[in-house]
Amino acid sequence: MRPAPYLPRILEATLRARLEAFPVVVVTGARQTGKSTLARELEGAGRTYVTLDNYGVLDQARREPDALLQRAPRLTLDEIQRAPELLLAIKRAVDADRTPGRFLLTGSANLDLMKGVAETLAGRAVYVTLWPMTRGEAAGGGSAGRWNVFLDEPPRDWIDALAGGAAAAPSGPPSGDSTARNPETWKDLARRGGYPFPALNLASEADRAAWFEAYLRTYLERDLRQLAAIENLTGFLRLARATALRLGGLSNQANLARDAGIPSTTAQRYLDLLEVSYQLLRVESYAVNRNKRLVKQPRLYWSDPGLALHLAGGIEPTGAHLENLIAGDLFAWREIRTHRPNILFWRTSKGAEVDFVIETPRALIPVDVKSRQQLRVADARHLATFMRDYGDAVPAGVIIHGGRDTYWLTERVLAVPWNRAT
Template sequence: MNDNRPWGEASALVARAATPVLERVLRLMPVVVVTGARQTGKSTLVRSAPSLSSHDYLSLDELAIRDQALRDPESLVIRSPELVLDEVQRAPDLLLAVKRVVDEEGQRRKGRFVLTGSANLLLMERISESLAGRAFYLTLWPLTRRERLGLGETGLWSALLDAPIEEWPDRVRAADTPREDWRDASLVGGYPTPALALSTTEGRAAWFDGYVATYLERDLQLLSDVAGLGDYRRLMLAAALRVGTVLNQAELARDVAVPRPTAHRWLNLLEASFQILRIPAYSVNRTKRLIKSPKLYWSDVGLARHLAGGEPSGAHLENLILCDLMAWRDLVTPRPNILYWRTVNGEEVDFVIEHGRTLVPVEVKATPRPSYRDARHLLTFLAEYGDAVRGALLLHDGDEVFWLARGVLAAPWWTIV
């Protein structure tokens, strides 16, 4: 790639599960859009992709490039026959110029443009409409555990979905991944620098402080003019303290002392910038009344723990598992849904994988010795939707793989992710 700047990123030498997907879609679509939170390694991903070695690289972080993108986007996008445009959320009208070039040239030139951005461009109506039918969207999440270990992959979710349930124990036992304390894994998170390059608690805390400051002072302002940054940061803290809970916007607004519409708008901004995740409920109602509000998590559990402070809880292990599920979800075709299930009576399953007509409920327990009682909500789910359920997983903090109940496999979390 025609870019003389040093990489200088902790993710430079890490194999990413997204790389083969990026290589494949570059041969299918004229535009590929790589989005994700800042500092997940998007620039490194595109700069290191073999198929992009001949593309010119332009970053809108550079003042001269950004000025041209704002003043004369048409001249910028025709500078090179193959172009990577980094941080395009800094000049959204640039995407309209990309659309015009693609429409003039037709669909024959695959991989003509690669765009990266730290905001979810699909949530920006004008932008998503301008590239409809012309672009493939690839989300790059923070590093998975297996990427941190150098394996360049997500967890075993596809292997389990592709196998009959009788083969699940062998698939899990064959996983060649080392045991890890989930408290340590959730502390470092998946952003490449704190996960790979910083070995002290103080160093990681300083990095996360700088990350939040840059997010508030620069990235957020590109999405919306937020005047009350102090209140916004308090909302981030309140959200970090609610990891794994059913989202109650009225309660959140009351705790932060802002109007409910403001809290609603700010949550949308946190989601659009890939900071939080709102997991929808599985709401197919057969015999039970179900909760339909989303559950709240963070796209990086390390950042959530930094904001919240204090000791880790089982919700942070849930969040760790979810981060891997999300990274896997966005690399699979057709794309699965990641949901949760909860009845009005309090019966709950942490996650439900919906892939086509197949369901896999997943319960997460921060215990080394799960009991039959720990599987009771999974068994309720199996009884409710048994004809559609491939099998149920209970992920725990121990070392043993065993059948906890009929149709419920207990497995160490670190063998799956």
């Protein structure tokens, strides 16, 4: 099967801007999110692309790293994790010439590599993360959700701004599927996930399941062994499945450890590995006192809901998977903001809860997610509590829902369809 043509990624403009300002830019992210494809798109205009998957290039990187770096004044080095010894040569080259854009490095998450980059290239490199494809990217728009509207426009203009913007049209299943003429649902999107190959090329559930299974095998047998010593791969996989079954739930280490049949300390280590390898999204709790966030349990999502569904045994998508889609869209969107907002959640000891809080120095935007198509005024009660508690810092609240209409549910809570927000 031919791979799909290149689709613009939300990170592209940010990446080009970073290359205009810094001598080294590092693109990180999970395996198969499209880092190499994005890097190839920047080839040309004085930029040369080489990959360490090429054994000749890899051999030169290990034996004559300084000579390799002289191939071009602006060099993209893909799969840098295969030759960490290049980092010292890059440091020498940058110390001699700090021209912006000299080196673009890409590679899947690797603890030793990232530690080496951080230590060797401290003060010389900046980092960007490529997350799985958003709905807007899969539709060809190179975009994430409409979150800028809620931060940059006054609430009275939100409906008009949402109606006039370029929300992605439903892309539907890949061509060849008999249902391609039908509108895409959020459940379809969750099943498809955001890894480019299965999302764009695989129409059948069976084919996607086979791809996800192969992905897990590579991740478990190759990536994890590079990340750290995993003495119990079976326990690790059970823990991963437990988090997929508790999607959006609080990170209760003791319960997850019990479900996986591993010690609690091991469970915490495995959760950290899942996060550092860009599989888990950790959403911290909002509190005015920032120190309190560090002691409250975060909520956990997967960076790709399709992989989460596969891990969970192919269950029917639930409201938690719609939350996961929103979480992934928010993480991809904030990567391109000049001043990155915090993506948090809010929960009180009395049970009031808001799924996401977008926090900037200027405002708090609370966002709740309801998969139902019909909302009730009572659905806004937790948003009302949040707005009452935080006063003027909150211009208004948002409910993302499974219906089709955009309207004010209450005076200060806007109901927005999932496919208008993403």
